[in-house]
Amino acid sequence: MASSAAPWPARATLSRRGVSRTIPGVKACGDGLVFANDVLCQSQGSRTTTDCRIGLGTDCHALGAGGRPLRIGGVTVDAPFGVAAHSDGDVLLHALTDALLGSLSLGDIGSWFPDSEAENRDRDSSEFVVAAVDELRRRGWQPVNVDSTVHLERPKLGPSKEQMRQRISELLRLPLEAVSVKAKSGERVGPVGRAEAVEAQVVVLVERMVSESPTG
């Protein structure tokens, strides 16, 4: 069946690091940018070379009586215990921030937002994520997709995972399908299994934004 979608340009010239090359089937985007996501979509399975890097982030916070409300992925989770932290203690957003910074070897969340500084006390961790992704974009990079796992014995995260995906996709300006949030219990083993801690692991792929001058 023929597609009703408007045809894409037959080719476009990409310029990067002083070198120009013509790639077939590339889509021109608004501000003179071509996003590699689109390049990949149009390459019909043959991956077009682009600059990509990956970042890894992990985090852990203690759980217990008192403390702050349990906040994960920008979502408040109803739980009979709190989390110990200087900021809002969002383990998933902290790991995400580290993954974003790590993708470009920019250090870690502790060096950017020290817990010794009063301005970071009680801070909404979404601000850390936005600052990190803004720094990536300032340097000419953007996130492509995120995969993550939250380790928590209880409560079960259930529908909250979809809310977390939604919030992270908003913070990173990514489509929902580019954000994955998974959850695992600790099987009653270790700090997570004894409900003493919540942990998160995040992997993020980033790509260099490419300048573009279409040739028709």
Ligand code: MG
């Ligand atoms: Mg943390």
